[in-house]
Amino acid sequence: MILIKGGRVYDPLGDTDLPGLLDVLVDGDIIVSVTAPDDDQDRKRHVEQLAERGLAEVIDARDRLIVPGFVNAHYHSYDTLVKGLVEDAPFDLWAMHSQPAFFGPRSKAELRLRTLLGAIECLRQGITTVQDMCTLVPQDEETLDIIASAYREVGIRVVFALALRDLAELDIAPFLPDDLSEAVRRSVTGTPRDPLEDLAFVDSQIRRLPSGGLWHWGVAASGPQRSSDRLLEGVASLSDRYDLPVFTHVYETKAQTAKARRVYASQGGSMIRHMAAVGFLGPRTTMAHGVWIAPDEIDLIARSGARIVHNPLSNMKLKSGVAPIAALKAAGIPLSIGCDNCSCGDCQNMFQGMKMFCLLAGVADPNPTGVHAVHAIEAATRGGAQAVGLGNVVGAIAPGLKADLSLIDLSTIAYLPLNSVARQLVFSETGQGVDTVMVGGRIVMRGGRLTTVDEAAFRAELNDAMPAFRRDFEVIRSTAALAAPALLEANRRVAALDVGLNRFLGDLW
Ligand SMILES: [Zn+2]
Numbered sequence: 001m002i003l004i005k006g007g008r009v010y011d012p013l014g015d016t017d018l019p020g021l022l023d024v025l026v027d028g029d030i031i032v033s034v035t036a037p038d039d040d041q042d043r044k045r046h047v048e049q050l051a052e053r054g055l056a057e058v059i060d061a062r063d064r065l066i067v068p069g070f071v072n073a074h075y076h077s078y079d080t081l082v083k084g085l086v087e088d089a090p091f092d093l094w095a096m097h098s099q100p101a102f103f104g105p106r107s108k109a110e111l112r113l114r115t116l117l118g119a120i121e122c123l124r125q126g127i128t129t130v131q132d133m134c135t136l137v138p139q140d141e142e143t144l145d146i147i148a149s150a151y152r153e154v155g156i157r158v159v160f161a162l163a164l165r166d167l168a169e170l171d172i173a174p175f176l177p178d179d180l181s182e183a184v185r186r187s188v189t190g191t192p193r194d195p196l197e198d199l200a201f202v203d204s205q206i207r208r209l210p211s212g213g214l215w216h217w218g219v220a221a222s223g224p225q226r227s228s229d230r231l232l233e234g235v236a237s238l239s240d241r242y243d244l245p246v247f248t249h250v251y252e253t254k255a256q257t258a259k260a261r262r263v264y265a266s267q268g269g270s271m272i273r274h275m276a277a278v279g280f281l282g283p284r285t286t287m288a289h290g291v292w293i294a295p296d297e298i299d300l301i302a303r304s305g306a307r308i309v310h311n312p313l314s315n316m317k318l319k320s321g322v323a324p325i326a327a328l329k330a331a332g333i334p335l336s337i338g339c340d341n342c343s344c345g346d347c348q349n350m351f352q353g354m355k356m357f358c359l360l361a362g363v364a365d366p367n368p369t370g371v372h373a374v375h376a377i378e379a380a381t382r383g384g385a386q387a388v389g390l391g392n393v394v395g396a397i398a399p400g401l402k403a404d405l406s407l408i409d410l411s412t413i414a415y416l417p418l419n420s421v422a423r424q425l426v427f428s429e430t431g432q433g434v435d436t437v438m439v440g441g442r443i444v445m446r447g448g449r450l451t452t453v454d455e456a457a458f459r460a461e462l463n464d465a466m467p468a469f470r471r472d473f474e475v476i477r478s479t480a481a482l483a484a485p486a487l488l489e490a491n492r493r494v495a496a497l498d499v500g501l502n503r504f505l506g507d508l509w
Contacts, residue, residue: 002026002441006037007061007407008421009397010068012382016374016422024066026403029441033399059436063411065421067377068396069128069157069404069439070350071384074247074288074309074338076163077132077147080118081110081469082343085477091253091318092172093487096480098343100135101168101190103476108146110465115150117462120453121348122156122339123445126406126434129157130348131309131338131388133220133247133288136162139201141208148209155444155452157404159388161218161247162202164235165226166195172255174262175490184483195231199238206242214440218389220247224271224280225259232280245284245389250275250308252289253320254503255494269500272297281306286387288338291315291323291503298324302331307387309338310379312356313345321503325361326369335379336387350380354426363505373426407436 002025009022025033079098086097096102106114122130136143139162151158168190176188202219211217219238221227227235239246251257251271261269267277272293275281283305290308293301301308310323328335337353339345345352354376361371385395394404410418414428437445444452 002057002059002438002443004059004061004066004407007064007066008410009034009066010377010421011397012374012378017420018418019065019421022066024397024405026438026441029402031397031399031401031403034397059407061407063409064407064435065410065415065425066397067126067406067408067425068381069394069406069437070126070380071129071131071336071388071390071395072122072127072339072348072350073131073286073336073384073387074311074340075118075122075130075132075348076341077115077118077130077134080114080121080342081466082341082473083346085473086343089318090488090491091320092170092255092491093480093484094318094344095170096187096483096487097476098341100137102479103137103472105137107465107468109461110469111143111146112150113458113462113465115147116154116453116458118342118348119151119154119156120450120455120458121342123154123437123439123450124434125349125351125431126408126437127156127339127348127350128404128406128437128439129159129384129388129390129394131159131161131218131247133161133163133222135222139198141205144205144209148215151215153452154450155214155439155442157214157216157394157402157439159216159218159245159390161220162198162205163220163222163247164193164195164198164202164231165222166193166198166228166231167226168192170487171223171225171253171259172487172490172494174259175255175493176486177489180486181482184486187479187483188487195228195234199231199234203238206238206244216388216390217242218245218247221280223249223252223256224275225256225263229278232275232278236279239284245286245387246280247286247288248280250287250290251292252315253318254292254497254499255491257292257499258494258497261499270294270297272300276300276304284389286336288340289315289320289323290328291321292499292501293324293328294501295327298327298331298333302333307334307336307383309336309387310353310357311338311340311345312360313347313352314340316356316360317344317346322360322364322505323503324364325357326365326371329371329375334383334386335375336384337376337379349431351426351429351431354380358426373420373422376426377422403438403441405438406434408433409435
């Protein structure tokens, strides 16, 4: 048992400016009580039990804010080593620098290190759960085992889903010029996959490595426009069979939207209505991005019970446009926040995500939007937990939930003076204040130092692995550079199309 004593415990239903001082008692991986100091019989009884068992650890949480561990509801672990290598690239050009298919098989050491790197960055920022929408190259048990083992090693909670796609071409392919060289055509069209084989692999792995401890399964199709109906139906049926959340990317870019207008003509050009028609839209569905959703589709999503993960950093870095956060919130769609790829946001930082969640709601509307700091925190905690299928497991500091939480140092500059914990957590915190992190009752970071990984040794191993990675990345960069003129031409064509709505700002479009 661990007693976290006398911290300000963030409670969305309590005083979010100055939360009360409380004691949090953790037994095993569960929060057993959250009580006022000194006056609670339950806590006294628990502390007596602690003393009897001789297992007591008391963490002094004076000057600490105790917040639920953040849930990074949309993330990909496969390209963490690309951090800082790509800039000023619209979505499809960026994709050529980041997607596992372009990299081919990687060494075992690199698979482990890249998984650890992303997880370490998350933990250091108070993120205790990641939804890793991953792709295995090659898609085999050994590759999966290396990744799962790295997650166990670092001690973060993961909702793991293999992002399947059987249609390989880039989203923007229909808008490319006709006169592509054969080499460029090959690189942008890719190789289709057998959906039944991939679905069978996912099915077998869910049974081989069942959910338990910090490991949870989800299922995923990379995007409706990258999937045959057979694949979407297969993923939905796996979700039904195992009661798992379903993840996918939806309407991230204008090109995807323009493509939807063509390929879903029988559904009025709506990707959302197509998802509903094939049984892929329901209360277990969580859609990443949702930038280019039309108002009637927002209503349809709200009625279906599906959820949206907002990814403000990657949306901005990839020039995807501004998601209609205030409208989604007003429609009652449950929202969460993702930090997405390290190659297109370049950090796993929920503080940046929460701040952008609030600020971006305002750039399209000069009037109050009703999107406040408390809503960003809600999206980063309980909303995220619900989005990844862990709504009854994590997302709050409450008895019966898993002990996933962070202690944030209120003596750091972000909280001086302490006027509002909620607003300063969202608008002032950079991540510097995250001091101690617990996942499933285990302290994985204490006083700013990870307890599960020797970070000096990790840095040395990472440095050793980088020369080979950088060499391979230069090949990828030159393949992408060959395709860049055609991709940028297609991007210009898409920008000029009328898809019935606009998610860019200003007068340029
Ligand atoms: Zn994504």
